[in-house]
Amino acid sequence: MKDKSRKRIIIGNWKMNPSTLKDAEKLFKNVAKTISRIKKTEVVVCAPSVYLERLAKVRTSKIKLGAQNSFFGDVGPFTGEVSPEMLYNLGARFVILGHSERRNPPVGGGETNALINKKIKSALLGGLVTILCVGEEDRDENHGYFNIVKTQIEECLSGISRNSTSKIIIAYEPVWAISSTTNRRDATSADCMEMSIFIRKILSDKFGSDGSRIKIVYGGSVNERDALDFLQNGGVDGLLSGRASLSATKFTEIIKICEASNK
């Protein structure tokens, strides 16, 4: 049965965009203005951390802020890193961890599941809801991709207690469907459904009934044309949008579609 108290969630991942604070504020304000009547959908914008402080000053109760990465620990000799506590103090309440672009050696330094696990523990301690990204690079005929996702979840969530389940979101993002992937192709809501069922099973094996508190969202070139299909037929609690979240029109359209589908 559908749990009516469970809000669906739309997350925007701006990645390393836009190039100026002025544009960031403009985009954020445009989204905030357009969704002022949204009630049933939780909206999160994960912006570059250098913009968070200013965005947190924009008056809106409809958008929560997130970061796109955080390190472990509070302070220390970690050149170039930012701690969950620092992000929290700037206004972030969410953080994306384990994104495929950070797992990718030439782009994000090749983050491993073990490192992501340390970061998740620290983010949870620092009060940030963790959006853990998982997803296979390719789909093989032997369905090895199920095991890849299983290992990612098990290793990244190793040692995390049941009490933290309400602070974790899993984003299923098949790398082959992400907009920045060369020769990408579209995932279907059926692809998403089979994986979301599989992820639910892993979570219930690990956390028992508390596993159901973990929301699962889909990400990978989500747009205003396929959002409804993923929400209705993909078995997910929401969406994580990258490229489309850089357009206030497209992003708010996705939010409105989610709101209307949330009967």
Ligand code: PGA
């Ligand atoms: P995309 O990005 O929507 O541009 O594919 C999603 C993501 O990488 O988080």
